[in-house]
Amino acid sequence: xxxxxxxxxxxxxxxxxxxxxxxxxxxxxxxxxxxxxxxxxxxxxxxxxxxxxxxxxxxxxxxxxxxxxxxxxxxxxxxxxxxxxxxxxxxxxxxxxxxxxxxxxxxxxxxxxxxxxxxxxxxxxxxxxxxxxxxxxxxxxxxxxxxxxxxxxxxxxxxxxxxxxxxxxxxxxxxxxxxxxxxxxxxxxxxxxxxxxxxxxxxxxxxxxxxxxxxxxxxxxxxxxxxxxxx
Amino acid sequence: xxxxxxxxxxxxxxxxxxxxxxxxxxxxxxxxxxxxxxxxxxxxxxxxxxxxxxxxxxxxxxxxxxxxxxxxxxxxxxxxx
Numbered sequence: 001x002x003x004x005x006x007x008x009x010x011x012x013x014x015x016x017x018x019x020x021x022x023x024x025x026x027x028x029x030x031x032x033x034x035x036x037x038x039x040x041x042x043x044x045x046x047x048x049x050x051x052x053x054x055x056x057x058x059x060x061x062x063x064x065x066x067x068x069x070x071x072x073x074x075x076x077x078x079x080x081x082x083x084x085x086x087x088x089x090x091x092x093x094x095x096x097x098x099x100x101x102x103x104x105x106x107x108x109x110x111x112x113x114x115x116x117x118x119x120x121x122x123x124x125x126x127x128x129x130x131x132x133x134x135x136x137x138x139x140x141x142x143x144x145x146x147x148x149x150x151x152x153x154x155x156x157x158x159x160x161x162x163x164x165x166x167x168x169x170x171x172x173x174x175x176x177x178x179x180x181x182x183x184x185x186x187x188x189x190x191x192x193x194x195x196x197x198x199x200x201x202x203x204x205x206x207x208x209x210x211x212x213x214x215x216x217x218x219x220x221x222x223x224x225x226x227x228x229x230x231x
Numbered sequence: 232x233x234x235x236x237x238x239x240x241x242x243x244x245x246x247x248x249x250x251x252x253x254x255x256x257x258x259x260x261x262x263x264x265x266x267x268x269x270x271x272x273x274x275x276x277x278x279x280x281x282x283x284x285x286x287x288x289x290x291x292x293x294x295x296x297x298x299x300x301x302x303x304x305x306x307x308x309x310x311x312x
Contacts, residue, residue, distance in 0.1 A: 061300065103245065104246075107247065108251055149302070150302070182245065
């Protein structure tokens with residue numbers, strides 16, 4: 001199975017993702033420059049965190065027009081697995097591959113710390129080896145992570161079991177305080193209707209080694225590889 | 232010819248930046264400020280090859296497809312000769 005990590009001007013978690021796939025997942029991985037358009041070699045594509053195009057206009061707004069994004073859309077339509085982390089989630093929303101939008105954090109600050117997220121569903125290729133209700137410790141690092149969507153979209157996400165992660169307390173309870181950025185219903189990650197595209201604000205790729213404070217993020221990559229291995 | 236595009240957050244979408252500005256303005260002693268909402272303003276110079284109706288069409292398409300995110304923002308376009 002082969003992974004690709006997309007690199008936009010301003011991406012800065014591309015090497016973290018590459019490191020995790022090559023060293024921990026132990027699978028071949030390439031960087032894919034945003035002007036490249038051939039994704040035919042890949043089974044899964046990661047859109048990493050960072051500040052693509054300096055977050056100009058809106059976070060993720062300009063990356064969406066990069067040539068590679070038309071290929072990502074086709075790749076996703078064909079059932080390829082796409083994981084958007086942080087800025088990657090913002091890009092997927094701007095590109096319309098995921099519904100809703102990510103706006104400025106409720107309290108305005110750039111938030112950079114470990115938070116708790118609860119696994120809401122295991123019915124995605126990214127969470128199969130986790131259990132619903134598991135609480136993961138993952139780092140966030142963003143200023144625009146406040147997930148918003150209209151009521152219709154929210155009901156659809158809930159009905160179709162597409163809310164994948166929610167910010168929570170250490171014991172798994174939802175609360176105003178643990179909802180770090182003010183997201184609607186504490187949403188930290190959602191998947192597409194076909195479930196093969198996941199966007200999440202927390203960084204699982206920065207939490208795959210105990211040395212870094214947590215290895216809880218490895219479950220996401222373990223799930224993805226076991227899904228791919230079973231195909 | 233010039234197109235002016237105003238992009239504003241939809242009513243009801245939280246605007247923490249506007250709130251922070253309002254707070255600072257109140258600290259400065261300004262009274263009677265009920266609300267502040269922050270938006271974006273773009274000036275687009277057109278090369279004059281299109282008439283006003285076409286220019287408006289282009290500017291509106293640009294505002295819809297690029298300058299605003301319809302999930303959270305509204306826009307308004309003015310075209311000036």
